[in-house]
Amino acid sequence: MSSNIASPLTDHVHDVAVVGTGPSGLVAALALAHKGADVVAIGPAPAASRDGRLETRTAALLASSVDLLKALGVWNRLAREAAPLKSIRIIDASRSLLRTPDIEFKATELGLPAFGYNVANTALVEALYARAREILPAVIPASVTAIAIDGKKAVLNVRDGASLSARLVAGADGRRSVCRTSAGIGVTERHYHQSAIATHFRHTIPHENVSTELHREQGSITTVPLPDAHASSLIWVGSAVEIAHLIQCDDESFIAALGGRLGDILGAVSDPGPRAEFAVAGLAADRLAARRTVLRGEAAPLLPPIGAQGLNLGFRDAGALADCVADALHRGRDPGGADALEAYAEARRVDIMTRSLGVDLLNRSLLTSLLPLQVARGIVLHGLNMLPPLRRAVMRLGLVPPTELPSLMRPGSG
Numbered sequence: 001m002s003s004n005i006a007s008p009l010t011d012h013v014h015d016v017a018v019v020g021t022g023p024s025g026l027v028a029a030l031a032l033a034h035k036g037a038d039v040v041a042i043g044p045a046p047a048a049s050r051d052g053r054l055e056t057r058t059a060a061l062l063a064s065s066v067d068l069l070k071a072l073g074v075w076n077r078l079a080r081e082a083a084p085l086k087s088i089r090i091i092d093a094s095r096s097l098l099r100t101p102d103i104e105f106k107a108t109e110l111g112l113p114a115f116g117y118n119v120a121n122t123a124l125v126e127a128l129y130a131r132a133r134e135i136l137p138a139v140i141p142a143s144v145t146a147i148a149i150d151g152k153k154a155v156l157n158v159r160d161g162a163s164l165s166a167r168l169v170a171g172a173d174g175r176r177s178v179c180r181t182s183a184g185i186g187v188t189e190r191h192y193h194q195s196a197i198a199t200h201f202r203h204t205i206p207h208e209n210v211s212t213e214l215h216r217e218q219g220s221i222t223t224v225p226l227p228d229a230h231a232s233s234l235i236w237v238g239s240a241v242e243i244a245h246l247i248q249c250d251d252e253s254f255i256a257a258l259g260g261r262l263g264d265i266l267g268a269v270s271d272p273g274p275r276a277e278f279a280v281a282g283l284a285a286d287r288l289a290a291r292r293t294v295l296r297g298e299a300a301p302l303l304p305p306i307g308a309q310g311l312n313l314g315f316r317d318a319g320a321l322a323d324c325v326a327d328a329l330h331r332g333r334d335p336g337g338a339d340a341l342e343a344y345a346e347a348r349r350v351d352i353m354t355r356s357l358g359v360d361l362l363n364r365s366l367l368t369s370l371l372p373l374q375v376a377r378g379i380v381l382h383g384l385n386m387l388p389p390l391r392r393a394v395m396r397l398g399l400v401p402p403t404e405l406p407s408l409m410r411p412g413s414g
């Protein structure tokens with residue numbers, strides 16, 4: 001990736017170049033700017049980034065991610081389009097002999113009004129992009145094609161005949177990250193032979209701000225409340241064959257299949273939205289930082305869409321990166337130097353490792369037909385049902401990482 005570097009747009013060397021204008025890249029650029037860094041964001045504008053692909057996903061953002069959006073002046077643009085998540089219900093819909101009773105986690109058990117809020121990805125990215133254009137010195141609507149890195153800076157090709165320089169590259173350019181390759185960081189990929197559909201639908205029984213997860217052998221089916229009490233978003237994870245069928249079938253057959261799986265949980269279902277398919281895969285980068293580059297969001301790691309962890313993890317990457325860069329600048333250090341890279345990797349290691357492991361284990365425990373694993377899963381779920389202190393501990397762990405939250409994500413930081 002170091003050849004064919006073009007002539008510079010300017011001689012200026014930015015503190016940080018954030019590559020990728022998905023939600024985790026934009027939130028990182030805003031957090032860095034908020035902390036006083038000279039930051040430039042590079043990536044296609046939202047509609048160009050979708051490149052004709054449907055973006056039907058919503059993001060269940062945990063309270064700390066919402067606190068970050070508040071601190072960055074973005075939440076006021078989204079609040080009216082967001083639905084609070086007050087409860088999470090888990091239903092064992094497997095055919096296992098050891099079916100567990102339903103479990104409901106309530107935010108009120110932790111003294112919280114809600115675990116977080118559900119918001120459409122398109123609305124989130126549009127709001128972040130608009131804010132970035134307001135406050136960043138430059139948002140460059142282009143793709144990075146090559147990066148050359150030396151002892152003092154990274155030079156990024158941003159379009160034919162132009163380049164720009166930064167002391168640190170924040171790679172938020174998704175699962176096929178150019179930044180990761182340029183930094184020489186390898187990956188380990190996990191394949192689950194599953195796929196997912198994201199869409200939305202209407203229902204006759206109000207959701208009452210409860211998200212429901214049906215755990216099945218083929219994968220989970222999750223409904224997440226939308227602002228309309230009679231509408232929910234849907235993530236249907238299943239075998240590649242099941243999902244291919246559900247993508248191709250007509251609306252009537254899809255609704256019949258959905259109604260059959262949900263039973264009477266939300267009453268009669270209707271009006272399915274457009275259906276888009278997303279691969280279910282896992283990816284772990286060998287390192288989180290190397291050669292003036294840090295990786296963020298789905299550039300490292302990529303998780304299956306269970307338990308609303310992926311983007312929330314990307315937001316915590318953003319907050320931690322902003323703290324590390326601010327600290328380096330405050331102490332007159334190079335934000336792309338070895339100390340700053342190590343500080344970022346250290347700050348993120350445990351959170352990323354525990355979430356990746358947890359999501360992988362949960363997904364595999366659903367897919368397995370091994371009795372001992374089914375028994376272990378049953379014991380854990382029974383324990384959660386019977387023991388409120390254990391349930392509260394697990395809820396807290398789901399909401400906040402075992403390490404300290406980044407400064408912009410602490411309640412009231414905005």
Ligand SMILES: Cc1cc2nc3c(=O)[nH]c(=O)nc-3n(C[C@H](O)[C@H](O)[C@H](O)COP(=O)(O)OP(=O)(O)OC[C@H]3O[C@@H](n4cnc5c(N)ncnc54)[C@H](O)[C@@H]3O)c2cc1C
Pocket residue numbers: 019020021022023024025042043044049057058059060061142143144145172173174175178196197198235278296297298299305308309310311312313314
């Ligand atoms: C069905 C489904 C449901 C989900 N639900 C949730 C949920 O409820 N809660 C949650 O926390 N997470 C959820 N996730 C995960 C979440 O959607 C992802 O973590 C998140 O969208 C990833 O954002 P990102 O910015 O890291 O990556 P992306 O959205 O992939 O963005 C990468 C960006 O980089 C740009 N780019 C790529 N290459 C270059 C380049 N060379 N130069 C410049 N730019 C480049 C792309 O155009 C894109 O804009 C879900 C995932 C799925 C599949």
